[in-house]
Every structure is written in structure tokens, then in C-alpha cells.
Amino acid sequence: MRSRNGxxxxxxxxxxxxxxxxxxxxxxxxxxxLTTKNAQPIEEQFTVSKAMQPCTEYGNFILTLPRLSGATLxxxxxxxxxxxxxxxxxxxxxxxxxxxxxxxxxxxLQTLTLPTRCYAVEFNDHSVTISLSK
Amino acid sequence: MRxxxxxxxxxxxxxxxxxxxxxxxxxxxxxxxxxxxTDGNCVEPILKAENELVITVTGQGVAPSVTASPAxxxxxxxxAAMVDGYRLIAERVxxxxxxxxxxxxxxxxxxxxxxxxxxxxxxxxxxxxTTFKEGLCEVEMEIALSYSRVLH
Numbered sequence: 001m002r003s004r005n006g007x008x009x010x011x012x013x014x015x016x017x018x019x020x021x022x023x024x025x026x027x028x029x030x031x032x033x034l035t036t037k038n039a040q041p042i043e044e045q046f047t048v049s050k051a052m053q054p055c056t057e058y059g060n061f062i063l064t065l066p067r068l069s070g071a072t073l074x075x076x077x078x079x080x081x082x083x084x085x086x087x088x089x090x091x092x093x094x095x096x097x098x099x100x101x102x103x104x105x106x107x108x109l110q111t112l113t114l115p116t117r118c119y120a121v122e123f124n125d126h127s128v129t130i131s132l133s134k
Numbered sequence: 135m136r137x138x139x140x141x142x143x144x145x146x147x148x149x150x151x152x153x154x155x156x157x158x159x160x161x162x163x164x165x166x167x168x169x170x171x172t173d174g175n176c177v178e179p180i181l182k183a184e185n186e187l188v189i190t191v192t193g194q195g196v197a198p199s200v201t202a203s204p205a206x207x208x209x210x211x212x213x214a215a216m217v218d219g220y221r222l223i224a225e226r227v228x229x230x231x232x233x234x235x236x237x238x239x240x241x242x243x244x245x246x247x248x249x250x251x252x253x254x255x256x257x258x259x260x261x262x263x264t265t266f267k268e269g270l271c272e273v274e275m276e277i278a279l280s281y282s283r284v285l286h
Contacts, residue, residue, distance in 0.1 A: 036214045039196045044213070082209060085216075092257050097221040101248040112217045 025131070026123070027051035028073060031116030032085060037109050046081070047116060048074050055118035055133040063087040063130045073121055076128050084130070088114045091132055186280035189226050190262070193219025193273045211271035212264060219261075219275035224254035227279065 029051055035043040065080045077084055094113040099106070118133040181187045195214025197207035230250050237245040256277070263274040 034213060034217060036195070036217045039194060039214050039218060040198050041195075041210045041214050041217075042198075082212065085213070086261060089216075089220075089256075090258060090260065092255060093220065094253075094255050095217070095220045095224050096253045097224070097251060099250045101250075103246055110217045110221055112220060 025120040025129075027053075027055045027133075028119050028121050029116050030077070030084075030088070030114075030119050032088070032114040034112045035109070036112075038107060046074070046077060048077065051118055055120065061087070061091070061132060065128045065130065067123070067126060067128045069125060073123075073128065085114065087130075088117075088132065181279055181281070183281050186278050188276060188278050189223060190274065190276045191219050191222035191226065193217070193222060193275060195271045195273070197269055197271070207269070208266050208271065211266065211269065212273060215264075215271040215273040216261070216275070219273050220256055220259065221252065223256055223259055223275060223277050224252045227277070228252060228254045 027050070029047075029049045031047040033043075033045045034041060063084065065076050065083060067076050071079075089112075092115060094115060095110065096113075097108070097110045099108045101107075120131045120133065122129040122131075193215040195211045195216070195218055197211035197214075201207040201210065230252050233249045233251075235245075235247050235249075236243060259275055259277040261273055262276050265272045
């Protein structure tokens with residue numbers, strides 16, 4: 001018959017495994033593109049995809065976003081889009097701008113792209129912590 | 135004769151003093167002015183190893199005419215203003231490619247068009263201030279250029 005003390009390591013290791021599975025950061029590839037025409041946004045696209053291979057080396061900049069229970073990363077990013085864009089744009093973004101000026105017309109077309117990069121995403125009960133890989 | 139010589143001497147001394155004072159004022163400036171605009175103001179400061187150059191721009195954006203709510207209009211206008219701000223930063227730092235085309239037929243101008251374009255990767259720009267008034271969103275953005283940022 002197994003003693004109570006003998007069960008402790010098994011219980012502790014099980015708890016550690018569960019907490020690791022719950023709290024371990026998942027890796028996601030996130031990209032963003034915004035097109036504006038004549039200073040008005042005409043197309044906006046977020047791409048979120050779970051990474052098939054783990055990303056390594058994360059930077060020190062961490063973003064924490066509020067999260068409703070059970071909300072997916074896409075939902076959180078859609079709700080807190082501006083905050084995430086400002087966070088990600090601080091690291092790197094690409095910009096392409098074209099303006100055509102004729103005697104009767106001025107047209108501008110600008111495309112802002114956040115390059116698709118790997119992020120470590122940690123889901124908590126009421127928040128999501130996002131960290132950009134180097 | 136003597137009076138005119140004395141007057142010339144006085145004028146030359148005052149001009150020399152003015153020159154000395156003007157060099158003192160320019161040496162007090164943190165950033166050396168390389169090119170002056172038509173109004174006499176400095177238009178393109180130089181980046182030195184010992185200091186950093188801060189560029190401030192104001193981007194403007196307008197919300198689409200059809201939006202679900204005022205909040206969405208604000209968010210979209212701000213995003214458009216951000217893009218405009220980034221374009222201005224890219225234009226200031228990297229420069230603009232300008233392409234002009236004129237079509238002339240029978241010695242008369244038929245069509246004239248100018249195209250400008252810029253393509254850049256921007257790192258480290260910050261939004262300093264945002265204002266939204268009568269559908270127009272203005273975003274004040276700032277980027278600090280330094281040797282350490284350029285090299286990394």
C-alpha cells in the first residue's frame with residue numbers, strides 16, 4: 001500500500017505539468033497590412049497563424065492586452081488593434097507611398113505593412129501577454 | 135576726407151562685431167545648419183556622432199464617409215494619420231523619388247503629371263500626440279536618429 005507521502009512527488013509533477021501546459025507561451029506569426037487612399041483607409045488585413053515550430057529568442061518588450069475569458073488571439077487583436085499596431089510598429093514597419101498629381105486630380109496610395117513575425121503569446125485569465133521574437 | 139575715413143572705419147568695426155556675434159549664436163546651436171531655405175531657416179540639419187537628431191512630423195487622416203460608429207471613425211482616421219506620419223518620416227529621412235511627365239502637342243501643353251514615391255523601413259518612431267477635430271485626425275510623430283540606432 002502506497003503512503004500519502006509517496007504520492008506527493010506524483011501530485012506535484014502533475015500540477016507542474018498542467019500549469020506549464022496552461023501558462024506556457026504559444027508561438028504565433030502575426031502580420032498586418034493597411035492601405036489608405038487619399039488619406040482614408042480602404043483595406044485592413046490582420047493575419048494570425050499559429051507557428052508550427054517554436055520561435056527562439058524573445059525581446060524585452062512585452063505588451064499586455066486585456067482579454068475576455070475564452071477569447072482567441074484574433075478576437076483580442078481585433079479589439080485592441082491600435083495598441084498592438086503601435087507596439088509592433090515601434091520595432092519595424094514597411095511603408096510604400098505613391099502620389100500622382102495632375103492638373104485636375106491628386107491621388108495618393110499608401111501601404112503600411114507590419115512584417116509577419118513570430119510572437120510569443122501567453123494566455124492568462126483576463127489578459128494576453130505578447131512578446132516579439134528578435 | 136578724414137570724416138569719411140573715420141565713418142568707413144566705424145562701419146567696418148560694427149560689421150566685424152556683427153559677424154563675430156552671429157558666429158557665436160550659430161555655435162550655440164546644438165545642430166549645425168547645412169542648408170538654408172528661401173526664408174533663411176535651417177532646412178536640413180546634419181546627424182553627428184555625439185548627438186541625436188529628432189524629427190517631428192504631423193500626419194493627417196480622414197475617416198471614411200460610412201462608419202459604424204464615431205469610435206470606428208476615430209480609429210480609422212487615426213490609422214490613416216499614422217500612415218501619413220510614417221510617410222512624412224520616410225520622406226524626410228530617406229527622400230522622395232519624383233517623376234514628372236509633360237505631354238506637348240503642337241507646341242502646346244496637353245498633359246502634365248507628377249508622381250512621387252517613397253518606400254522605406256521605419257524603426258523606432260513614436261506617436262507623441264493625437265487630435266481629432268471635425269473628422270480630421272492629426273497625429274504628431276517623432277523619430278530619434280542617432281549613430282547607435284543606425285548601426286544596430
